[in-house]
Amino acid sequence: MPQRPECIVFRGHLLRTSGSQYTSWSSEDALFVARQRLSSHAPASTVSIIYRYLPSRFFIYRLDFFADTRLSNMSQRFLFPRWTNKFLALLGVLILAGGAYASVLFLGVTSPETLNTGYRPLQPVPFSHALHAGELKMDCKYCHVSVDKSAHSQIPATQTCINCHSPKTAAGAPKLSAIHSESPKLKPVRESWRTGESVDWVRIHRLPDYVYFNHSAHVNRGVSCVTCHGRVDQMDIVYQAKNQSMAWCLDCHRNPDPHLRPVEEVTNLAWSAGSEEKQLALGAELRKANNINPQTNCAVCHR
Amino acid sequence: MSLSGTEHRTRYFRSLDELQKTPEFEQFLSREFPQAASEFPEGVSRRRWLQLMGASLALGGLSGCRYNREEVAAFVMRPEGRVPGVPEHFATNFEWAGRVVHALVANLDGRPVKVDGNPEHPAYANVQSKEFAENKKLASAGSDVFTQASILSLYDQDRVELVLQRDAAQAKPKIANSDILEDRDDSWAVFKQYLASASGRLGDGKGLAILVEPSRSPSRRRVLAEVLKKYPAATVVRYESVYSGNVSKALDAVGAVGTTMSFDLDQARVIVSLDSDLFGSDPNSVHYARQFANHRSPNGPWMNRLYVAESQYSVTGTAADFRLAVQSSQIAALLRGIEEAIDAGTIVEDKEEGKSYDKLTEAEKVSRVVESIASDLLANKGAAVLSVGSHQPLNVQVAALRINAKLGNIGKTLLLHEIPNELQGIASVKLDDFVNRAGDFDKLWIFAPNPVFSVAGDVDLAGAMKLIGDKNGDVVYLSSYDDETAQYARWVVPETHPLESWGDVRGFDGTYGICQPAIDPLLSGKSAVEVMSMLAGLPVVDGQTIVKETAAAIAGGKLDDRTWRESLHAGYMPNTTAKQYTGEIKADVKVLMADKLTTRNYELPDSGVKLGLDKANLEVLILPSDTIYDGRVGNNGWLQECPAPVTKLAWDNAAICSPSTAAQLGLKQGELVSLQLGDARVKLPVFLVPGHAEGSFTVNLGYGRIKEYGASIAGAVGTNLAPFRRWNQAAIYTGISAISTNEPYRLATSQDHFAMDDLGMGETAKRAPQLIREGTLHEYKEKPKFTKDIVEHHFDNNSLWQEPKVDENHKWGMAIDLNKCIGCNACVVACQAENNVPIVGKEQMIRGREMHWLRIDRYFQADVDPNSSLENLHTPVDPKVVMQPMACAHCETAPCEQVCPVAATVHTEEGINAMAYNRCIGTRYCANNCPYKVRRFNYFNYNTEYGYFYGWQDKREQASKKLQSLVLNPEVTVRGRGVMEKCTYCIQRVQNGKIYSRTKGDGLVHDGDIQSACQQACPTGAIVFGNLNDKTSRVYQLHNDARAYAVLEELNIKPRTLYLSRIRNIPKRLATHSQLHPSRPGEEGNHEDHSHSSGDHGHHS
CATH class of the missing domain: 3.40.50.740 (Rossmann fold)
Incomplete structure (x- = not known):
């Protein structure tokens, strides 16, 4: 706390000297004095505006700051000339504009919807989920093997690609099934297989480190891949379809009915209950049958 | 109403500071952290701090809004059976810090992250308690601090990495x-x-x-x-x-050549431990502790009785039903007395004597102890054990074998295994x-x-x-x-x-x-x-x-x-157990001495035992440290920072002695003493432990490495004893002199940190102890509900807060049996390993900033006359110890939650007091409002940043380092600076257990499916975690035990962790007056009726 001021100067006007009748200082006290002393120079409304918008402690502190000296030094001290007053208005405009800018920045630009949704990096291999999962109807779990066993769904090993895209051996014949065994697009995969180095896939869906999401807990309880990842089976280049913010997680944890389906249909991204009413009825039924009571406390995801 | 209680009031205290109410302790009590603890460390001025903070703010704005591009390096060929994020367990066995460890290593994504005991190894599987035998899931092996901390040494980047x-x-x-x-x-x-x-x-x-x-x-x-x-x-x-060569020498001498000795405490109704730290420094301590704890329930068919006579206050001494503090060098004389009493064959009936034990003179005390021990041993032939410390001389070792042979213990409670070829x-x-x-x-x-x-x-x-x-x-x-x-x-x-x-x-x-x-x-x-x-x-x-x-x-x-x-x-090869030696034990002194070739003395000295201080007969006992052994694991930060079980001292060794010895020798805590034996001398800080034998100093090995060679943690911590030690003397050095130097020295001890205020010591004297509740087996048999009567009954409190909604599936809770806890610290280090708890270094520890989520409060208990002089307060007689593991109790109406301005600590439906670290802004209101003082604040980024930025110019104070980040458990958030943290009941294990039950199990969490890390590590099974909604669960049964109580229950905060009171199976002849006639303010019609006991009413006069 600053020491009690000996005197107060406001815009160059002496407001109070030490030894005045006011012994305890509050913003009201200061304002009372200010009103008294300023009545001939400034309209009372100016002061009252300051009073309304400045927190009391701050107010006294600032007065103290300007007044920290003795009266005798007053004439030598630097004071802003009167003409600077018109910049106050400009300052006000700047503050308002800055506030608007900040709120746009923080509420709009940095929202998960803006930052996360639609993230669509290019992968080292132009692997098409639309082709594999969509057209060829390969099950998600063929590659993402641990999605029902672990927290992580797992990016497939090179070996999984090689099952179908095995390179030709020295004899010229492929070992396994050799689909596009010489395609230049698959070169990183063949390189990885030859050298034993990983293919460096680019991560798309990424939750903060302090979020402990568990795939198996959802997939085994009838929450489909599509709920969080969208129609991956229609994506040539995978992008993040949902914003995956905490609020978005909580929506479903509060009311899972619209997102539940029979467990065997979890990887069938095209599945639909038929209509919204049917989905809600089915969801409620499944929730009851499987004792699904998602919690919304912090510890569910944050450890 | 008689006021008998006020004269001989059992008082509990955690250090002498507390008993004497020194300003230092008052400071710990009234301030959450000691003075200046919340200030910046030396080396960084406030101005510099602001500059740095300003710079990081400015730079913070430059980094992008989105996460960095992250690449996923997938396997080329996936290892068979490897599921990312699901730990695999491997059984292994190794020698570590002088003991054999049978471990189960949890490997997560290819790296070991946790080491625990292997519950299927016969050394542990065969000694599971009956309570756990019915539910195999509850079985655990337990472990010790060394096993738990071994994982950190693996990731020690100070290790040599090339030739x-x-x-x-x-x-x-x-x-x-x-x-x-x-x-x-x-x-x-x-x-x-x-x-x-x-x-x-x-x-x-x-x-x-x-x-x-x-x-x-x-x-x-x-x-x-x-x-x-x-x-x-x-x-x-x-x-x-x-x-420890004297043990094998003794075995060779008595004819059991080439055998090793171990005990089967599962069969032992009476255990006499003479200077032998069975549950602490003994290589088989985990095994023994489990066997011991199996018979610690006062409701069981029988409860074992542990006598300890020792000079240092060991872990075993704290667990003892009766403990006698006697110099290590006098153990031989004590043993002679015991043997003579056994030979006499008189069994003295155990009843209340005219004078209770605390009223006896020292000589009377010794003879009564000898009588009681001998009587108990004789009454339990074949079901008793007498064990002596491995550092004791050959004549003591031989005598112990002889006495055990006389009692018929060999092959029953004392096993001699032939060492395989x-x-x-x-x-x-x-x-x-x-x-x-x-x-x-x-x-x-x-x-x-x-x-x-x-x-x-x-x-x-x-x-x-x-x-x-x-x-x-x-x-x-x-x-x-x-x-x-x-x-x-x-x-x-x-x-x-x-x-x-x-x-x-x-x-x-x-x-x-x-x-x-x-x-x-x-x-x-x-x-x-x-x-x-x-x-x-x-x-x-x-x-x-x-x-x-x-x-x-x-x-x-x-x-x-x-x-x-x-x-x-x-983890073991079946049918490889060694054969037992069944031959005769030829330990008769006359026969042994008749061998003309021997130059050894097998005779026990006939010098009698003196308990008081004899300034001409001082001794030093040099033992391996309970935390860093002989120094070989000294570069392990978890072990260095683990407070020693009784002294609660970390990062140092000290000359530990009793307060009255110190007072008479002019020594003071926090000053250096020079111990001298001939030319050999060593200067050590004095540390006072009530109950240490008079005229005896205990010093731990392993400290005082040369700074340049000691690697980053072990270097320059403590004092090297090598200049003092002599090759021909194993551990006990007699005839030393101790000279005060008056040089100050700062020790890092956690004993007064986080002291719980119980309305001040004065009030404690009026009201019986509430934090620690204990009684004797006699009292328990008479009044099984005495635990509740220790406290004056409170009127039914109505909560100020809305009662929390309780989940119908799970209601997590914990029970800690003080009767089983031996204070070995395994849980403390296990918690550190599981929950990524950082170490903070000596300097920070002195400021009370240690981060352990689980601490073990060690309370001394002594009968102190409140009107007595200050000198008496300085030197409590025969203090006993109760260990109390203390972590967040997950109060249902948690006071911490009410004061958090940002709702960073909130309650889950299942009763866990959760921390959302990312919400925490570090006001520390919660820690101030926590009656148990279990919340820890991250003053620095202990887990990541270190070095001069925090005022540690010296790299030796670096807390955790880069390679060591591999030891971090990926299931637990690594906390940053400015965040409060505390025990979470191992929330990661709870959540994973629930997920497992629903994805792979039958949808229900069964008792034992989820074990907290401390529970898993506990060698005695003292800690039980589980679901209180499940009426068959072990924790539910314990919560409804007559001995269960809540610490500070009058606050009506409804903690989910309950404690079970300590029961000492003390013979009546050795009980103090307050043990025989405890004051129980909560009892109805209390104190009026003493007629049921034949005892001493002398205190009325």
Whole structure:
């Protein structure tokens, strides 16, 4: 706390000297004095505006700051000339504009919807989920093997690609099934297989480190891949379809009915209950049958 | 109403400061953290701080809004069965800090993250308590601090990572500190070249000395024999840093040649431990502690009784029903008294005597103790054990065997296992003989951790190494660190950690277990077996093959793949238990002394036992540390920062003595004392422990490493005892003098940190102890509900808060049985390992900033007359100890939650008081409002940042380092600066257990599915976690036990962790007045009726 001021100067006007009748200082006290002393120079409304918008402690502190000296030094001290007053208005405009800018920045630009949704990096291999999962109807779990066993769904090993895209051996014949065994697009995969180095896939869906999401807990309880990842089976280049913010997680944890389906249909991204009413009825039924009571406390995801 | 309670009031205190109400303690009580604890550390001024903060703010704005691009390096070929994020467990066995560990290592995504005991190993599986036998899931092996902390040593980046070469003793090593991978292999290639050239020069091995420490590894023994086969003239030098040779000498003397001794405490109704720390420093402590705890329930068919007579206050002493503080050097005389009483054969009936124990003179006390011990031993022939410390002299060891034989305990409670053939001794010389004849040798290979540091001061091993090294440079030292010994070695060969090497070991009963690696060597090391086989010039030098060959020999010549794999999987090879010795024990003194060849004295001295201080007869007892053993694990931060069980001292060793001894010798806590014996002297800080034997000092080994050689954690911590120690004296040094120096010294101790305020000590004296509740077995049998009566009954409190909604599926809770807890600290380190709890260093610890989520409060209890003089308060007589593990109790109406301005700590439906770290803004209101003081604040980024930024110019204070970040449990958030944290009931285990039950189980969490880390680590099963909604669960039963109570229950905060009161099975003759007639303010019609007891009413007058 600053020491009690000996005197107060406001815009160059002496407001109070030490030894005045006011012994305890509050913003009201200061304002009372200010009103008294300023009545001939400034309209009372100016002061009252300051009073309304400045927190009391701050107010006294600032007065103290300007007044920290003795009266005798007053004439030598630097004071802003009167003409600077018109910049106050400009300052006000700047503050308002800055506030608007900040709120746009923080509420709009940095929202998960803006930052996360639609993230669509290019992968080292132009692997098409639309082709594999969509057209060829390969099950998600063929590659993402641990999605029902672990927290992580797992990016497939090179070996999984090689099952179908095995390179030709020295004899010229492929070992396994050799689909596009010489395609230049698959070169990183063949390189990885030859050298034993990983293919460096680019991560798309990424939750903060302090979020402990568990795939198996959802997939085994009838929450489909599509709920969080969208129609991956229609994506040539995978992008993040949902914003995956905490609020978005909580929506479903509060009311899972619209997102539940029979467990065997979890990887069938095209599945639909038929209509919204049917989905809600089915969801409620499944929730009851499987004792699904998602919690919304912090510890569910944050450890 | 009689006021008998006020005269002899049992008082609990955690340190003498508390008892005397010093300003320092008051400060701990009234302030959450001591003065200046919340200020900036030295070295960074506030101005500099602001500059740095400003800079980081400015730079913070420049980084992008989105996460960095992250690449996922997928496997090329997925290891079979590997599921990312799901731990795999491997059973392994290894020698660690002087003991054999049967471990289960949790591997997560290819790296070990947690080491626990292997519950299926016979050493633990056969001693599971009955309560757990019904539900195998509840079974746990328990472990100790060393096992728990072994994982941190694996990721110690101070370990040597390539072969170092020195041109001269103490020279700078030639290849050092290169982090290029090729250099590691290069350095090994250079060493192999040297080896090839050396083997030519070795000839038949004349002049070759091989320094080994005792080992229970058959492979090591086999390969050493191979070395001797190749170099028959070589000399094996044996060296044991913590001497226990008197035990085997005694066994040899009584005819049980080549056997090892162990106890079966499961059968022992009476356990007499004389200076032997069965549950602490004993290599089988985990096994013994479980056996002991199996019979600690006052409701069981019988409850064992533990007598302890010792000089230091050991873990076993705290667990004792009755403890006598007596000098270690007087144990022999005490034992003589016990033997004479046993020979007399009189069983004295245990009833309340005219004078209670605390009213006796010292001589009367001794004779009554001897009578009681002898009577109990005689009454339980074949079901009693008398154990003496392994540092006690030969005559005591022989006498203990003799008494046990007389009582018929051998083969029942005391087991003698014949050491299997492949461990039988190899002809060897003692280290001092070798050093004296060092000139005869020109090659030396060392397979023992840092002997130059740990050896007694009068054996100049460094000189011998220098001498040999200067001849032709053939001094090879296998070591994990570039330590004191390495300075005198010409070659320092990196040694692997047991978790990254193949090996094997025989358990205490001979059970053969294999050590399998959980990860490839991180830093290019090789195991002792591998390096020895390189020396032996064996064609195969790969650890797995060597171990497999040994295993084949043990399995009976042929080992099929199935047996091998099953042994690896189970962690032991079945049917490999050693045979028991059944021969006679020939321990009669006359017979032994009749042997003209012997120069040994087997007779026990007839000097009588004196309990008081005799200034002419001071002794020093030098023992391995309870946390860093002989210093070999000293670079392990978890162990360094683990407060010693009784002293609560960390990062230091001290001369521990009793307050009255200190007062009479003019010593003060926090000042240095000079201990002198002849020319030998050592200066140590004094640390006072009530209940330490008078005229005795206890000092721990392992501290005082030379700063430059001690690596980043172990260097320059504590005092080296080598200058004081003598080779011929194992542990007990008598006839010393202690001289005060008045030099101040700062010790880091956690004993007063987080003291719980219980309305002040004055009020405590009026109201019976509430934090710690205890009674005797007699009282429990009469009034099973006495625990509730310890407190004046409170009116029914209505909560100010809305009662929380409780989930119908799960209601988590914990019960801690104080009767089982021995305060061994295994839970503390286990919690640290599981929950990524950082270490903070000595400097921060002095400020009370240690981060342990789980602490063990150690309360002394003594009968203190509140009107007595200050001197009496200074020197409490016969204090007893109760250990109380204290972590967040997850109060249902948690006071911390009410004051958090940002709702960072909130309650879950299931009753867990959760922390959302990212919400926390660090106001520390919650810690202020926590009555248990269990919340910890991150003053710094202890887990990531370190160095001068925080005022630690010295790298020795660096807390956690880069390679060590691999030890972090990926299931738990790593907390940053400015965040509050505390016990979460292992929320990650709870959540994963629930997920597991729903994805792979039947949808329900069964009792034992979820064990908290502390529960899993507890060797005695004192901690039980579970679902209180499940009426069949163990924790539910314990919560409804008559002994269950809540700490500070009058606050009506409804903690989910309840404690079960401590019951001492003390004989009435040895009970103090307050134990016989405890004051129970909550009892109805209390104090009015003493007629039921025949006892002493003298206190009314």
